[in-house]
């Protein structure tokens with residue numbers, strides 16, 4: 001996102017935070033996809049990222065009420081001020097979504113309701129790849145994207161100047177596949193509360209290492225076979241762990257859960 005587009009979107013939401021909630025706070029379409037997300041979470045309580053969470057209503061609020069740990073990210077300070085008031089039990093960050101970083105496999109699910117549509121098309125693929133990194137294997141991603149041919153639109157919206165972008169349906173599916181996100185369900189759906197349609201996607205993170213890391217991972221996994229949940233030096237198995245070397249934590253499917261640098 002260029003500085004101008006980022007500024008336009010985020011300062012725009014600072015101005016229209018209340019107007020947005022009043023106009024779009026209720027949607028049966030969002031509710032339906034929210035219910036899908038909820039249904040994919042562990043009954044014992046999961047960890048969910050609400051990306052572009054707005055004022056936390058209704059998504060973060062209802063996830064937290066269902067007993068899940070919720071992290072909300074939004075680049076609009078005014079939206080986050082409201083989200084913190086509306087959902088005190090969740091954690092909220094003011095951050096531009098393409099700049100925020102979480103550890104590999106941090107979340108059971110990531111929801112991006114009407115937010116990635118504000119990211120320039122050329123940046124959406126990288127955004128999807130980051131989301132895949134943040135999800136644990138088997139984790140769920142639910143998001144709305146634009147429909148039809150790729151494009152960008154800047155204009156008056158709810159009394160401010162707003163930017164919207166769409167990478168194109170084929171490109172979006174390709175980005176999901178490249179990131180290791182297998183589409184479980186996808187449909188173009190007309191909104192109930194405005195004359196607009198979105199391409200909704202529910203995808204699951206498949207259990208394979210991200211391509212950039214696969215050489216390192218396969219080297220470690222060969223040596224770690226049969227000893228899940230152990231700690232290993234990802235760089236050179238067999239050598240003593242020294243300050244600066246990387247350690248990888250595995251889950252019981254031998255998927256690297258997170259990586260830490262030794263102090």
Ligand SMILES: C[S@@+](CC[C@H](N)C(=O)[O-])C[C@H]1O[C@@H](n2cnc3c(N)ncnc32)[C@H](O)[C@@H]1O
Nearest residue numbers: 013052053054074075076096097113114115118
């Ligand atoms: C249409 S609202 C959706 C809010 C909420 N998810 C919902 O379902 O009503 C889009 C939200 O995404 C946030 N947003 C847009 N682009 C962003 C970016 N690049 N980084 C962080 N937040 C962003 C906006 O500030 C806004 O709160």
